[in-house]
Amino acid sequence: MIDFEAERKAFNEQGVVGPLKLWEPEVMTAWWREQRLSLLDPANTERAVFRNPANYDRHLDVPGLSQIISEPALVRRFQSLIGPDVLCWRTEFFPKNPGDIGTGWHQVETYAIGEAAEGMLQATDRSEGVPMELTAWIAFTEATKENGCLKFLPGSHREWHYNEKGALKWNGTRSENTFFGYDYSQLRVDKNWDPDKQDILHMEMKPGEFVIFTARCVHGSNPNNSRKQRMGFSVRVVPTHVKVYSGMTEFEEFGHQFDLARHGCVLVGGVDQHGHNRISSANAWGQPFMTLS
Numbered sequence: 001m002i003d004f005e006a007e008r009k010a011f012n013e014q015g016v017v018g019p020l021k022l023w024e025p026e027v028m029t030a031w032w033r034e035q036r037l038s039l040l041d042p043a044n045t046e047r048a049v050f051r052n053p054a055n056y057d058r059h060l061d062v063p064g065l066s067q068i069i070s071e072p073a074l075v076r077r078f079q080s081l082i083g084p085d086v087l088c089w090r091t092e093f094f095p096k097n098p099g100d101i102g103t104g105w106h107q108v109e110t111y112a113i114g115e116a117a118e119g120m121l122q123a124t125d126r127s128e129g130v131p132m133e134l135t136a137w138i139a140f141t142e143a144t145k146e147n148g149c150l151k152f153l154p155g156s157h158r159e160w161h162y163n164e165k166g167a168l169k170w171n172g173t174r175s176e177n178t179f180f181g182y183d184y185s186q187l188r189v190d191k192n193w194d195p196d197k198q199d200i201l202h203m204e205m206k207p208g209e210f211v212i213f214t215a216r217c218v219h220g221s222n223p224n225n226s227r228k229q230r231m232g233f234s235v236r237v238v239p240t241h242v243k244v245y246s247g248m249t250e251f252e253e254f255g256h257q258f259d260l261a262r263h264g265c266v267l268v269g270g271v272d273q274h275g276h277n278r279i280s281s282a283n284a285w286g287q288p289f290m291t292l293s
């Protein structure tokens with residue numbers, strides 16, 4: 001039995017709740033071994049929505065990923081935190097290879113990363129205290145302090161420590177403390193505030209566990225000092241009142257170009273009473289997505 005009340009309370013206080021369980025470690029490990037092959041299979045890659053190395057939104061073409069985004073363990077939590085009507089607007093892989101540096105601290109809400117000053121998300125019916133976006137970061141492999149688990153500043157979602165709307169140029173380097181080439185420290189509201197001096201929550205997870213957070217909660221990850229790859233998969237969702245990529249036909253992020261012609265959101269929970277967004281009802285193979293009522 002999931003204690004939704006307790007999880008909601010923890011989330012509201014901290015901006016993050018986890019680790020939570022999706023599958024047993026052995027189940028995840030075997031499943032992920034299969035998905036790795038599917039990701040590289042040309043039959044899938046030629047159907048991918050975006051053709052660039054960022055590898056976003058592969059849930060729209062890889063059948064296993066099309067299914068995982070609708071797992072009740074995820075969707076029921078999303079619904080408990082942002083309401084019954086839930087759209088998955090993006091998925092992202094976060095590999096961290098042996099020797100890779102940590103992901104720098106960052107804080108966003110509308111995903112106004114870099115040049116996209118207006119952001120990718122626009123709320124149209126915001127209620128006080130209810131987030132307009134959530135991420136479930138699923139551990140496809142083990143995530144430990146040693147191999148680059150996520151880290152959070154609990155409670156930091158209540159205050160803006162970074163100016164999300166500030167212009168930031170992608171510098172193409174992956175130096176320590178940058179967010180894949182975006183130097184978030186330039187956006188710090190208070191230059192004397194040091195995230196590393198705050199109370200840090202290290203979110204260690206077994207394969208098959210996940211954590212839910214609002215990207216307003218300052219987060220990053222540790223470097224990978226182990227000999228194995230750490231792999232996370234972020235499922236990003238919004239309530240249906242949020243406009244996704246409104247008025248946009250393309251965007252640029254992390255030095256890559258994204259053409260939105262084939263992008264759609266997936267309704268993983270409830271109904272879409274707003275009709276703001278293009279909805280994908282089936283993946284690239286014509287297999288319908290599952291929506292929990």
Ligand SMILES: O=C(O)CCC(=O)C(=O)O
Pocket residue numbers: 094103135137150215219220221232234
């Ligand atoms: O996995 C990471 O290193 C960073 C993940 C992250 O920032 C996110 O999912 O929003």
Ligand SMILES: [Fe+2]
Pocket residue numbers: 106215219
């Ligand atoms: Fe992030």
